[in-house]
Amino acid sequence: MSDRNGAPPMTRRDLLRMIGVSAGSAAMYQAMTALGFAAESKRNGPVDLSDAPRGASVLILGAGIAGMTAAYELRNAGYRVQVLEYNARPGGRNWSLRGGDTYTELGGATQQCRFDKGLYINPGPWRLPHHHQHILHYCRELGVKVEPFIELNQNAYVHSSRAFGGKPMRYRAYQSDFNGAVAELLAKSVREHGLDAPLTKEDGEKLLAALQLFGALDNDYRYVESDGTSDRRGYLRDPGGGLSGRPQFSKPLSPGDVFRSGLWETPWLHSVYEFQETLFQPVGGMGRIGEAFGRELGTIIRYRSRVTKIDQDEHGVTAYYEDAGKPGSTMKAQADWCLCTIPLSILSQIPMSVGKPMADAIAAVPYASAIKIGLQFKRRFWEEDEQIYGGITMTDLPIQQIGYPSHGCFDRGKGVLLGAYVWGQSAFELTAMSPEDRVRAAVRYGAQIHPQYEAEFDNGVAVAWHRSPFTMGCFGIWSDAAREQHYDNLCAIDGRVALAGEHASFLPAWQEGAVTSALDAISRIHRRAVAGGHA
């Protein structure tokens, strides 16, 4: 379009288009939904790129979720699109490891995944919150079936090696005792000290009634052993039928034990927006989304192409890359515009002709360390012995989390657990180990929670994101200060280059951030292209 000039062609400007142009594609999609135009959204997609200039081209760097979203929409809008991808597969961090897959990390360690047929682990994202409507839109559009992801399981554990003798506690018991202790303390305070303005005496009565229900308090506002509290925290013996069915009540923890245990550091996570019910996962693994995009885009994606340099001038963009099949080769791709979705951890090492604001922004975002370890066991003992179907156990051990599969519940045969999902310092410690040692560590730690681990362990894989050749980290960490100073500069189009990816969003680490950042960026590129490159 660099050779185009003059006024852009007059086009239809309907309500949705205007919303989209003035407030961005995410706002447009939300407005469409609010207005009940879901059917229209299905036809038009979540971004309006109508009246694309004839022959205009966009080069996309990276075939992750952001890059492929952009490629899909731009192609559908009539742009000429090419995607360069480092890996031999589409998806990037959208990825499932299945039996037979091989993965080589930085340093050369190669793992062969030996899971049974149908079993998998998602080294990257593993859940789709219901409000992540853009990525869910593409699941539907591309025919990727989804199923419920069980995030909250009150029968899973909270565990601290420093509390209750290191014995795991059912989430239900701890949550109930926490609520009961809080309700009892507040009820006592209200009855002894009253309430402060602006709450009235009547408010106080309503509050007491609410606390009674919330905390399962008795008529004296105490949280004590009873049918009522066992019906929250669990029974010593469950109610049943006939003459043997009389329940036995369980004994609550004391408030002191509740607060001293430190276990309250994790249950609140379930009330955070991203982890609120309902959530979904693609049937067969998160990688199904990337695979579907890859199939849809076909030869638009050029795999095994490592970008080494990005140049631009007033006419267009040139990317230089090496073909992994021809080491030392230098090839180039050119287009009117470039959308670069390469993680900043990699991009900051690639020479790129952009101005100082974008360059500074690229250099300003460190990447989080994270590890996921998948463990295959000979049987689904967490279900058979402990009645845990999906959900997550939280622990202060270096494995941090154990994730139970939401799918295949009650299946006989082998099963794969997420044996560790680790951020922070523990992630660096595990990253420093060999993959085999990481797996061994996950089994050793996990056995403190599930004694069946040692006997039932079959095999495992461990992906440490700081050793991933295509990201060298898990996701971009934005401090408030960095976001204030650099975020807009990172996202603003620099000449003919725009960036997209979870790092260019307010949803770090989430695919929804990647998708919405791509839609936002291409709608801005489109506006410039329509305006003849001079907008």
Added chain:
Amino acid sequence: MSDRNGAPPMTRRDLLRMIGVSAGSAAMYQAMTALGFAAESKRNGPVDLSDAPRGASVLILGAGIAGMTAAYELRNAGYRVQVLEYNARPGGRNWSLRGGDTYTELGGATQQCRFDKGLYINPGPWRLPHHHQHILHYCRELGVKVEPFIELNQNAYVHSSRAFGGKPMRYRAYQSDFNGAVAELLAKSVREHGLDAPLTKEDGEKLLAALQLFGALDNDYRYVESDGTSDRRGYLRDPGGGLSGRPQFSKPLSPGDVFRSGLWETPWLHSVYEFQETLFQPVGGMGRIGEAFGRELGTIIRYRSRVTKIDQDEHGVTAYYEDAGKPGSTMKAQADWCLCTIPLSILSQIPMSVGKPMADAIAAVPYASAIKIGLQFKRRFWEEDEQIYGGITMTDLPIQQIGYPSHGCFDRGKGVLLGAYVWGQSAFELTAMSPEDRVRAAVRYGAQIHPQYEAEFDNGVAVAWHRSPFTMGCFGIWSDAAREQHYDNLCAIDGRVALAGEHASFLPAWQEGAVTSALDAISRIHRRAVAGGHA
């Protein structure tokens, strides 16, 4: 076995058998699980009926879940078994209404279900808690596939016609504001008044830290508009990507509004044991369990047989019944023992030769009224427009609940909602209406929550349990006093007759109560039979 005498044959008595004999089958199953003998439990089933006397026979009245559980286990143990069932289908309250099904209630009103293929409503039970291990055992045993039942959906609504202008509120927003208000009030109290023994100053510091996480309080322990509170209660505009992705925060309710609204009457339900995550449902409808039992038992079940009288003497039991195909006919069935699973609401009207304790118990249990209304809509607007996938909206309107299907999420095409699930006074009012009027009422009320109702409504069915010819009520209501006086008498074997069903359990209304009461009763019948009928 009435002709058997002398000592019972010596049999293998292993640990599990002893637990089963001394504490009942439910306790045995729990012990097996606790001991890690899940594999054994699979082989042996949840009850040990070994060494059944040759030729011993049991007559079972009712082919609901209790009767069929008993028939299945007794047959497998070698007993001669016959089941008499009033309906033309197995399952009883385990039942799914699908397109093409017909249902005639007391009074003669007949409904034809006109749902599309694959859509259904469960007029009776609709969920299987993960700890209801006995009914789940039979799902697995009979090849009934299950899938997650989404009970908690923080994106569904809580609604009061008397609060917030009658506008429904997302569960997440109300729950967060409730937690925030409680946490803020308690933090204030602790800081101003301190804590009482046995809590220490250190406990107080831990409590404050916990309240901050629990309630999303700021550093001054206040619950205020912020990214942190919006990340619980929801944003005014969700975070997204690129330059249009900056989130807009939402404004919390004041504590006074939280407590005055009365909406706290429902969210606590999600913390009750039976409704705690995870839960399951059979793929294709709850009725799949009854249907599978029915297929398995085949001609052991005699359908359309209405029991009119139950006699017993020291030799055995005789039941008289009418074949619905031959009105006025009287036929009889005889056996050594009888397990009667007929609901007490019906049984109390059938002449029966049992002693006063059991007779009094049968008469002592009133039956709960309940109504379920299934509504088919032309599209799944609750998903497309409101992003509600599964879960339940709670309201003070006479429909009480709206249940969203956990299955088929994101499907295009029609969908069926549970448009009302009503107990108590409202249930009687709806029962008094014609089925058509009940459906109309559900649409009218529901439209206050989902305005799409009127335009999208397609057709509906309404099952009022007090008009059900085979139960005349929904489930047995046990007061504490009635249970104290009558429960053991209801469950104790009277001569050669024992009772089973949810009414003979500590889990009223739940299928698990029916299953465990059946297992408990047949293990006691078995012990008497093994002992030669003289135990």
